[in-house]
Amino acid sequence: MAILADFKAEKPTWCPGCGDFGVLNALQRASVELGLDPEEMVVVSGIGCSGKLSAYFGSYGLHSIHGRSLPTAQGVKLANRELTVLAAGGDGDGFGIGLGHFIHAMRRNIDITYLVMDNHIYGLTTGQTSPTSDAGMITKTAPTGAVEEPVHPLHLALVTGCGFVAQGFSGDIVQLATIVKRAIAHKGFSFVNIFSPCVTYNKQNTYEFYKSHVKKVEDDPTYDAGNRFAALERVTEANALLTGVLYEGDRVTFEDGHAKYSTKGLATQEHTLSDDDYVKLLADFR
Amino acid sequence: MTKELGWKVGGEQGAGIDSTGEIFAWTMHRLGYYVFAYRHFMSRIKGGHTNYKIRVADEMISHHGDELHLLVAFDQETVSVNWHEMVDGGVVISDGPMKAVDDRPVHLYEIPLTSLAKEAGSAIMKNMVAVGVTAAIIGLRPEDFLTVIEDRFAKKGQEIVDSNLNAVRKGYDYYNEHFTTRLTLPVAPPLSPNHLYISGNEAIALGALAAGCRVLAQYPITPATEVMYSLVKYLPEYGGIVVQAEDEISAVNMAIGANYGGTRSMTCTSGPGFSLMMEALGLAGMSETPLVIVDVQRSGPSTGLPTKTEQSDLYEALYGSHGEFPRIVLAPTTVEECFSYMVEAFNLAEKYQCPVIVASDLYMGMSKGSSDLLDPGIVKIERGKIVTEDQLQGVVRGQFRRYEVTEDGISPRAIPGQKGGRFIALGNEHDELGFEMEDQTMRRLQMDKRARKLAAFAELEGVAAVGTYDAELTLIGFGSTKGVIREAQEALLAQGLHVTHVQLSVLAPFPTDSLRPFVQGARALLVVEVNSQGQLASQIKLHLGCHDKIESCLKYDGDPLLVSEIVKRAKEVMTVGNPS
Ligand SMILES: Cc1ncc(C[n+]2csc(CCOP(=O)(O)OP(=O)(O)O)c2C)c(N)n1
Ligand code: SF4
Ligand SMILES: [Mg+2]
Numbered sequence: 001m002a003i004l005a006d007f008k009a010e011k012p013t014w015c016p017g018c019g020d021f022g023v024l025n026a027l028q029r030a031s032v033e034l035g036l037d038p039e040e041m042v043v044v045s046g047i048g049c050s051g052k053l054s055a056y057f058g059s060y061g062l063h064s065i066h067g068r069s070l071p072t073a074q075g076v077k078l079a080n081r082e083l084t085v086l087a088a089g090g091d092g093d094g095f096g097i098g099l100g101h102f103i104h105a106m107r108r109n110i111d112i113t114y115l116v117m118d119n120h121i122y123g124l125t126t127g128q129t130s131p132t133s134d135a136g137m138i139t140k141t142a143p144t145g146a147v148e149e150p151v152h153p154l155h156l157a158l159v160t161g162c163g164f165v166a167q168g169f170s171g172d173i174v175q176l177a178t179i180v181k182r183a184i185a186h187k188g189f190s191f192v193n194i195f196s197p198c199v200t201y202n203k204q205n206t207y208e209f210y211k212s213h214v215k216k217v218e219d220d221p222t223y224d225a226g227n228r229f230a231a232l233e234r235v236t237e238a239n240a241l242l243t244g245v246l247y248e249g250d251r252v253t254f255e256d257g258h259a260k261y262s263t264k265g266l267a268t269q270e271h272t273l274s275d276d277d278y279v280k281l282l283a284d285f286r
Numbered sequence: 287m288t289k290e291l292g293w294k295v296g297g298e299q300g301a302g303i304d305s306t307g308e309i310f311a312w313t314m315h316r317l318g319y320y321v322f323a324y325r326h327f328m329s330r331i332k333g334g335h336t337n338y339k340i341r342v343a344d345e346m347i348s349h350h351g352d353e354l355h356l357l358v359a360f361d362q363e364t365v366s367v368n369w370h371e372m373v374d375g376g377v378v379i380s381d382g383p384m385k386a387v388d389d390r391p392v393h394l395y396e397i398p399l400t401s402l403a404k405e406a407g408s409a410i411m412k413n414m415v416a417v418g419v420t421a422a423i424i425g426l427r428p429e430d431f432l433t434v435i436e437d438r439f440a441k442k443g444q445e446i447v448d449s450n451l452n453a454v455r456k457g458y459d460y461y462n463e464h465f466t467t468r469l470t471l472p473v474a475p476p477l478s479p480n481h482l483y484i485s486g487n488e489a490i491a492l493g494a495l496a497a498g499c500r501v502l503a504q505y506p507i508t509p510a511t512e513v514m515y516s517l518v519k520y521l522p523e524y525g526g527i528v529v530q531a532e533d534e535i536s537a538v539n540m541a542i543g544a545n546y547g548g549t550r551s552m553t554c555t556s557g558p559g560f561s562l563m564m565e566a567l568g569l570a571g572m573s574e575t576p577l578v579i580v581d582v583q584r585s586g587p588s589t590g591l592p593t594k595t596e597q598s599d600l601y602e603a604l605y606g607s608h609g610e611f612p613r614i615v616l617a618p619t620t621v622e623e624c625f626s627y628m629v630e631a632f633n634l635a636e637k638y639q640c641p642v643i644v645a646s647d648l649y650m651g652m653s654k655g656s657s658d659l660l661d662p663g664i665v666k667i668e669r670g671k672i673v674t675e676d677q678l679q680g681v682v683r684g685q686f687r688r689y690e691v692t693e694d695g696i697s698p699r700a701i702p703g704q705k706g707g708r709f710i711a712l713g714n715e716h717d718e719l720g721f722e723m724e725d726q727t728m729r730r731l732q733m734d735k736r737a738r739k740l741a742a743f744a745e746l747e748g749v750a751a752v753g754t755y756d757a758e759l760t761l762i763g764f765g766s767t768k769g770v771i772r773e774a775q776e777a778l779l780a781q782g783l784h785v786t787h788v789q790l791s792v793l794a795p796f797p798t799d800s801l802r803p804f805v806q807g808a809r810a811l812l813v814v815e816v817n818s819q820g821q822l823a824s825q826i827k828l829h830l831g832c833h834d835k836i837e838s839c840l841k842y843d844g845d846p847l848l849v850s851e852i853v854k855r856a857k858e859v860m861t862v863g864n865p866s
Contacts, residue, residue, distance in 0.1 A: 006683070009684055009708075009710075010721055038683075038708065039683070039702070039703065039704065039705055039706075039707070039708050040702075040703055041702075042547070042702045044543065047713075052722075054710055054712075055710050055712075055721065055722060058683075058684065058708065059708065060702040060703075060707075060708055060709065060710075061709075061710035061711070061712075062543065062546055062573070062710070062711045062712070063710055063711070063712035063713065063714060063722070064539065064542075064543075064569060064712075064713065065539075065565055065566060065569050065713055068535065068536075068539040068566065068569075070536075071503075071531065071535070071536035071537075071539035071540045071543065072539045072540065072542055072543035072546075073543060074529070074540055074543065075501065075503065075539065075540035075541060075542060075543025075544040075545075075546075075547065075551065076543040076544065076546060076547040076702070077543075077547070078501050078527055078529065078540070078543075078544055078547075078549070078551075079501055079543065079544035079545070079546070079547025079548055079549035079551065080547045080548055080549065080702065080703060082703070083547070083702055083703060100532055100533065100536075101532065101536055103532075104531075104532040104536065108529075254529075258522065258527055260522035260523065260525065261522065261525065261526070261527045262500075262525030262526070264525075265703070266500045266501065266525065266526065266527075266548075266549040267547055267548030267549045267701060267702075267703065268548075268703070269525070270498075271498035271499075271500055271524065271526075271550070271667075272498065272665075272667060273495070273496055273524075273662070273665070275662075278662045281492060281495070281520070282482060282660075282662075285482040285483055285484045285488070286316075286481065286482060286483075
């Protein structure tokens with residue numbers, strides 16, 4: 001059985017205090033607690049400070065290009081459905097340049113987990129407005145305040161039919177690890193949005209802000225995570241400042257929806273055609 | 287000399303033109319003939335002129351031919367647009383009264399195809415009536431078409447088969463009662479055991495399947511969608527899967543992910559989609575992840591002429607994407623090579639751990655032809671430097687040197703799931719372990735390592751030549767134009783001119799050494815290509831110089847090259863080159 005040390009790799013270069021440490025930490029704990037083998041796991045990340053996660057986590061990794069972690073991760077999973085596959089990235093990566101893939105990954109429902117380190121800012125490129133920057137937020141590219149309506153990732157996930165929608169906070173690693181565990185265990189596409197403060201470029205969405213504003217759904221006995229529309233209402237009422245598993249439901253995965261798709265990982269098999277196969281295949285052309 | 291018959295059916299798009307062509311072509315193919323079929327169509331569903339040219343020959347051909355002996359016209363536009371292709375003595379069948387374009391000796395026979403079809407049961411069978419008329423003119427019997435009719439209609443019941451055959455008979459009898467002109471069909475060659483009627487797109491799909499490709503991610507686009515149709519049929523039968531991606535960016539990244547995950551995967555597209563893949567191409571190059579992209583080129587730029595052929599993505603295939611990384615660009619020159627080069631493409635992608643682009647085009651992809659040469663016996667799967675569990679024994683986890691600086695530039699590759707092989711594949715510059723870094727020495731080592739990978743590339747010769755080095759004129763082309771250039775060469779040889787033909791099927795790494803003696807030896811060179819800028823000519827100049835003897839024969843109006851166009855341009859060039 002793998003221990004915590006097995007899920008550690010390169011030493012992170014994030015700014016001290018960066019929320020992404022908490023995400024890494026929670027993912028490591030979740031993996032240990034699920035009894036996963038780091039070499040049966042792949043983390044595909046995008047580009048951004050958040051995208052470095054794959055290098056710091058002890059599994060196989062693919063540090064892809066900006067906004068494309070989801071298609072790449074789906075490709076990995078289709079190549080070998082026996083692997084545990086995660087995609088990870090930032091709010092710019094996932095809700096800006098890569099937003100289209102997010103919607104399609106949810107409706108496609110391939111069994112992977114998507115972690116977004118949502119710091120409401122472009123960290124790696126040193127502080128430009130992000131698609132989740134709050135209206136009015138002042139950044140280098142919006143010196144008089146952001147004018148556009150932010151993207152609402154939880155709402156998008158809920159209305160797109162995503163089978164697992166959750167939100168965590170890097171300041172609460174215990175809760176986040178529990179959420180990530182459930183997300184990985186969920187069969188189908190699972191989405192975890194994570195408030196992961198950028199201590200360097202976002203002075204607005206800070207640890208203190210989240211600590212005093214965020215409510216956990218676990219603490220609310222009336223919260224029903226099995227009801228998509230109720231979840232939509234509650235998320236809206238709370239201005240999306242809720243954490244926990246917000247919705248979980250059953251949906252047929254893309255893999256299972258394709259009845260003939262090999263139940264064994266394709267990558268673990270040899271793929272050659274026999275003489276009989278050719279006779280059959282070429283008959284169409286005679 | 288090849289003996290042949292040029293046949294064409296034309297009319298309004300959506301009016302059954304395709305099925306008429308297919309029934310005729312399949313029948314001729316099954317009789318042992320070599321058939322080449324080219325569809326001229328427009329980017330709309332109904333209306334607009336469409337035609338289907340079928341060339342029937344007693345030898346293998348890979349061009350639809352310049353000439354027409356028999357034209358079936360369902361409307362006046364068909365007559366007007368195609369009249370100039372008619373040979374003297376040819377026959378035009380018109381479904382109703384139509385006008386000749388000039389007074390050349392071409393027979394224009396009005397035959398009530400639609401009314402005869404109605405008599406047989408339904409107006410939609412007018413295509414079957416046209417087939418019957420064709421049979422009468424070229425000396426076949428209605429029964430010769432029976433097996434093809436059965437293949438198409440047996441599912442719908444014997445009654446439908448019978449009424450279709452009856453419609454063929456009606457056309458046959460009507461012609462014989464009213465007309466006497468016959469055209470000679472060449473004698474059918476003996477039926478070869480490997481006689482297949484297949485398109486480039488179908489051969490590409492089969493080649494991918496044979497190569498072990500089990501994940502296809504693709505976004506629909508003409509003329510590449512048929513590759514997807516074929517693999518939608520094949521892959522599930524072999525446990526594989528097809529994803530219709532949300533766009534080509536997604537498609538190519540999925541293919542990269544799947545190849546990284548250890549399963550051979552590809553994406554297939556045409557120009558607009560290929561452009562969307564440029565950034566990811568660099569990811570495959572930098573992360574050294576095998577990747578196969580098929581670009582079935584069409585006329586650009588932008589949406590261009592979306593249903594017309596072109597070879598104008600060569601620069602993009604060779605240079606597209608930012609930064610510098612090795613890549614392989616193949617251009618199959620025949621339908622057989624569409625099959626065999628796909629197997630090569632996957633082997634090369636894994637051997638060299640780099641992107642391989644297979645540049646086909648609409649003409650190659652959507653034309654269907656008879657071939658005896660597609661050979662599954664050539665398939666051999668070679669996966670390059672994938673490490674074995676044994677080789678990973680004793681590697682401390684996290685210490686696997688995925689990007690080890692090796693002499694041949696190719697590093698050992700682990701597949702997720704392998705114990706001890708953990709590494710990060712990445713688009714950032716990295717050290718041997720795959721850690722992102724900015725050390726100048728390591729940067730140079732890694733850049734040079736990647737560049738070194740293709741230094742010894744010698745897998746495919748990339749050059750097929752007929753003729754000697756010291757020709758008066760050497761014709762050079764790449765990809766799908768092999769057939770038409772070969773025929774132009776034959777025509778020029780028949781006129782006593784000393785002409786060589788060289789066809790390139792590998793464009794990167796450029797086959798400089800194989801090409802050199804031809805370029806240096808010839809008095810003049812005519813580079814024939816379906817684009818406006820002479821993209822291949824520029825490559826030859828870049829790698830081999832000789833600017834002053836390189837001329838171009840270019841076509842970029844949407845129609846495929848004709849033999850006569852090459853012959854004409856060749857003669858112009860030779861006259862200028864040899865003032866007498
Ligand atoms: C195609 C492309 N466009 C732009 C960039 C530059 N870029 C790198 S990261 C980034 C934004 C990062 O923000 P986010 O995704 O929120 O990640 P964070 O750094 O905040 O974790 C941008 C714009 C790029 N690498 N690629
Ligand atoms: S810039 Fe912000 S997001 Fe990036 S490492 Fe520093 S704190 Fe984290
Ligand atoms: Mg961000």
